[in-house]
Amino acid sequence: MDISGPRTTRSDENYQTTQSILGNKTQSHNAKFQYVNVMYTNADSLRNKMTELNIRLSTRCNNNEEIHIIAVTEVNSKVTSDSTEMCEYQLKGYDMFYVNQSPNEGRGLILYVKQELEATPVSFNVQFQESIWTSISIDANTKNSMLIGCIYRNPNSTDENNYQLLQLLKEANSNRYASVLILGDFNYPHINWDLEHINNGGDSDTAKFLETIKDTFLFQHIRTPTRSRSCQTSNILDLVFTREEEEIKDLVIEAPLGHSDHAVITFRMCCDKEVTVTNTVKYLYDKGDYHSMFQELSRINWKQQLHDNFKDDTEKQWQFFKRKYMDLVNKYIPKKHLQRTNRQAKRANIIKKLQYLLEKNIVYGNVLWRPKTHRNILPMCKQETKPKLSLDDSSEIHAIRLPVMPK
Numbered sequence: 001m002d003i004s005g006p007r008t009t010r011s012d013e014n015y016q017t018t019q020s021i022l023g024n025k026t027q028s029h030n031a032k033f034q035y036v037n038v039m040y041t042n043a044d045s046l047r048n049k050m051t052e053l054n055i056r057l058s059t060r061c062n063n064n065e066e067i068h069i070i071a072v073t074e075v076n077s078k079v080t081s082d083s084t085e086m087c088e089y090q091l092k093g094y095d096m097f098y099v100n101q102s103p104n105e106g107r108g109l110i111l112y113v114k115q116e117l118e119a120t121p122v123s124f125n126v127q128f129q130e131s132i133w134t135s136i137s138i139d140a141n142t143k144n145s146m147l148i149g150c151i152y153r154n155p156n157s158t159d160e161n162n163y164q165l166l167q168l169l170k171e172a173n174s175n176r177y178a179s180v181l182i183l184g185d186f187n188y189p190h191i192n193w194d195l196e197h198i199n200n201g202g203d204s205d206t207a208k209f210l211e212t213i214k215d216t217f218l219f220q221h222i223r224t225p226t227r228s229r230s231c232q233t234s235n236i237l238d239l240v241f242t243r244e245e246e247e248i249k250d251l252v253i254e255a256p257l258g259h260s261d262h263a264v265i266t267f268r269m270c271c272d273k274e275v276t277v278t279n280t281v282k283y284l285y286d287k288g289d290y291h292s293m294f295q296e297l298s299r300i301n302w303k304q305q306l307h308d309n310f311k312d313d314t315e316k317q318w319q320f321f322k323r324k325y326m327d328l329v330n331k332y333i334p335k336k337h338l339q340r341t342n343r344q345a346k347r348a349n350i351i352k353k354l355q356y357l358l359e360k361n362i363v364y365g366n367v368l369w370r371p372k373t374h375r376n377i378l379p380m381c382k383q384e385t386k387p388k389l390s391l392d393d394s395s396e397i398h399a400i401r402l403p404v405m406p407k
Contacts, residue, residue, distance in 0.1 A: 036068040036269050042185045042238060042262035045077035047084050049257040068114045071150040073185045075108035095119055099132045106130045111150050122147065124171045128164040138271040144178035146271060151184035162205045166212045173216045181269055182241040189235035193220050219245045224253055229261045238262060280338045288333040296328055
């Protein structure tokens with residue numbers, strides 16, 4: 001099933017390309033995006049809110065805060081089956097990607113992307129009902145691209161559709177993309193995102209969803225309720241995911257569009273992240289030809305080489321021995337070349353520190369935590385060390401070490 005959706009463009013002869021999001025002053029094939037401004041909302045029928053949306057966009061543009069990506073869920077009305085012509089939804093200067101145009105197909109999604117970003121549709125071989133995906137190039141030199149996905153999960157979603165959502169998230173978080181932005185209305189109200197655990201009322205589908213988020217190392221940025229209705233408890237239904245916490249800046253929860261009960265969410269997605277690649281060589285010592293090494297070492301007249309040639313100069317003798325040894329290592333020990341980015345190194349270092357804490361039987365409050373993996377303890381670490389957790393020094397984590405109790 002192709003879930004990418006068609007693409008339409010509203011042309012305008014007087015339209016001028018904005019340069020505010022480019023690292024260079026002029027847009028070229030070598031342009032590198034520094035950031036994109038994003039707006040998201042659940043419109044609960046968008047057609048009667050297009051005028052207000054245009055006013056908000058114009059106001060931001062006049063304040064040099066132009067929105068580059070707009071994601072909208074529940075585009076169709078739930079009280080009427082009348083279809084809307086897609087031309088009624090078009091915005092000047094944006095490419096429009098949509099899915100489920102007819103109310104009979106679903107609530108409908110639209111993704112607007114500024115034309116200068118040159119977005120392209122993306123599809124995954126997953127049968128989830130309502131999602132739309134595009135990608136934009138953020139650095140022409142390295143060909144790095146950002147994946148952008150908008151998702152709507154119906155609160156009455158079937159078990160099979162919920163399973164397909166989990167598969168979709170795993171597929172989307174592939175290493176193919178330098179950055180990933182996933183947002184939408186997921187309708188999981190019983191998750192405490194500060195502690196990353198299930199509140200009372202959560203079911204098995206909620207638990208599986210949260211576990212998938214942990215397994216894929218996605219970071220969820222929304223911490224305050226985004227949906228509110230009279231006489232009902234406010235909930236966090238609309239979510240924003242990225243791979244790194246620092247990728248999102250200036251996140252603001254704004255008033256809804258029209259009479260929608262979902263807030264408008266705006267933020268800045270940072271694209272200009274420096275990524276360094278470290279090349280390392282790993283020797284496969286378990287596969288070395290040590291017999292041949294021993295034979296070559298035995299053929300060297302060490303007394304002549306070390307004593308006669310270098311006299312009593314210990315440093316020169318050591319350098320000679322080291323050079324001979326490394327020549328034989330490179331000759332008889334297979335090598336494996338590894339590449340690692342600074343992001344991978346940072347993540348591995350955090351995991352290593354957390355695993356160390358677990359091995360020391362860290363106690364939070366009166367509860368001895370021995371989770372199976374580091375993922376379950378990370379929220380508790382953050383909670384115990386507010387306002388900020390630093391993993392550079394394990395002594396900063398406020399914990400009590402107790403002796404291990406005999407089983």
